[in-house]
Amino acid sequence: MNFLNPLKNRSVLLGITGGVAAYKSVELARRLYDEEASVVTIMTEASRHFITPLSLEVASRNRVYTSLWEDPLAHIRLPKEADITVIAPATANLIAKFSQGIADDLLSTCLLSCSSKKVIIAPAMNWRMYENPAVQRNLSQLTSQGVILVGPEQGSLACGEEGTGRMAGVPEIIDAIRSALTKKDLVGERIVVTAGPTREYLDPVRFISNRSSGKMGYALAAAARDRGAVVTLISGPTSLQPPAGVRYIPVETAAAMFAAVTGETARAATMLVMAAAVADFSPETRAETKLGKKDMPQLKLRMTDDIIAAVASSPGRPFIVGFAAETGRDLDRARQKMRDKQMDMIVFNDVAEPGAGFDVDTNRVVIIDRSGEQGTELMSKNSVAHAIFDRVREIKA
Numbered sequence: 001m002n003f004l005n006p007l008k009n010r011s012v013l014l015g016i017t018g019g020v021a022a023y024k025s026v027e028l029a030r031r032l033y034d035e036e037a038s039v040v041t042i043m044t045e046a047s048r049h050f051i052t053p054l055s056l057e058v059a060s061r062n063r064v065y066t067s068l069w070e071d072p073l074a075h076i077r078l079p080k081e082a083d084i085t086v087i088a089p090a091t092a093n094l095i096a097k098f099s100q101g102i103a104d105d106l107l108s109t110c111l112l113s114c115s116s117k118k119v120i121i122a123p124a125m126n127w128r129m130y131e132n133p134a135v136q137r138n139l140s141q142l143t144s145q146g147v148i149l150v151g152p153e154q155g156s157l158a159c160g161e162e163g164t165g166r167m168a169g170v171p172e173i174i175d176a177i178r179s180a181l182t183k184k185d186l187v188g189e190r191i192v193v194t195a196g197p198t199r200e201y202l203d204p205v206r207f208i209s210n211r212s213s214g215k216m217g218y219a220l221a222a223a224a225r226d227r228g229a230v231v232t233l234i235s236g237p238t239s240l241q242p243p244a245g246v247r248y249i250p251v252e253t254a255a256a257m258f259a260a261v262t263g264e265t266a267r268a269a270t271m272l273v274m275a276a277a278v279a280d281f282s283p284e285t286r287a288e289t290k291l292g293k294k295d296m297p298q299l300k301l302r303m304t305d306d307i308i309a310a311v312a313s314s315p316g317r318p319f320i321v322g323f324a325a326e327t328g329r330d331l332d333r334a335r336q337k338m339r340d341k342q343m344d345m346i347v348f349n350d351v352a353e354p355g356a357g358f359d360v361d362t363n364r365v366v367i368i369d370r371s372g373e374q375g376t377e378l379m380s381k382n383s384v385a386h387a388i389f390d391r392v393r394e395i396k397a
């Protein structure tokens, strides 16, 4: 596997400014450390009214800078050494200084020697401040220079008011960093990803479904987006938030999934990744009203329409990646399924294995294609998603 966690061994320059959300940056630093990134922190004077350098030093296990004068070359060296600079939280003051090129402390001076495309800012402030035309103008200026903006979000603010101004959550900021550091090798691909279970109704309140959480499919959609693809995510019901920057089509039944996938792949899709656990069987009839105890049905099932078969036989068919979730290491069945359904690749996983399959954040898979097989270790679903696209790239090269 040539896949690398995009955060591993990367150097993040974390700037912290004087807002109440500064306390969240301690968790951000810790999460980055856990992802094996190296984090160097710069704190403004105002930020030190909210949190201490010591907290950041402990969270990042690394040096924290607080002054332009403590190390004479830090303002040039730190941006040069960083793969990415992240300002979280970013105050209205820092945003104004950055957009105007003011350099009156270590953080603002460092920002003048960073490439804009490698700077992420996570603004956080009261909604009135955020809506102020000066702040909006400064943010537009920065985004037009290529600075990446995460949030702010809508919700209850530290001042007790409601509105837009909350700093983006730590997972969203990590996601933005990961995305900015990921190689863009899927530019030009139009990828349809399916995820989650389907529901096959017996009556208006009861359905047959399965244990798919959708996590693998959502990780695939986010990974493809990060690598530069145009992504459509067609998902059965899950409790997950669709990844930002992805076209999202919610569906419920296998029939709705069939219609959405065949419709979307016909729109010049270059790849279909079928991570959804689509029901193979559906009740023959669906009662119009809720069945009472006395109406206990004799469950008669019929096969649902085969989505992959339909896409595989369509003119100009996309590259097709299927999934085989088995209970046990029945690789032969997966190999056979790939051939029978004319897939280009099938991803086998044994859902009975601890840490793999349903509802967990990790997976261990075997990636099978026409020319070989590769097993992965047990790793995050995000890493598995990248491993799958790495292999797709090798095959398509």
Ligand SMILES: Cc1cc2nc3c(=O)[nH]c(=O)nc-3n(C[C@H](O)[C@H](O)[C@H](O)COP(=O)(O)O)c2cc1C
Pocket: 016, 017, 018, 019, 020, 021, 044, 045, 046, 047, 090, 091, 092, 093, 094, 124, 125, 126, 129
């Ligand atoms: C209690 C308190 C909370 C503050 N919260 C914020 C905030 O969330 N966002 C913001 O832009 N400014 C906030 N400010 C104002 C900034 O701290 C102030 O503009 C400061 O000069 C920012 O300096 P810096 O950008 O160098 O960190 C707050 C001030 C106080 C006293």
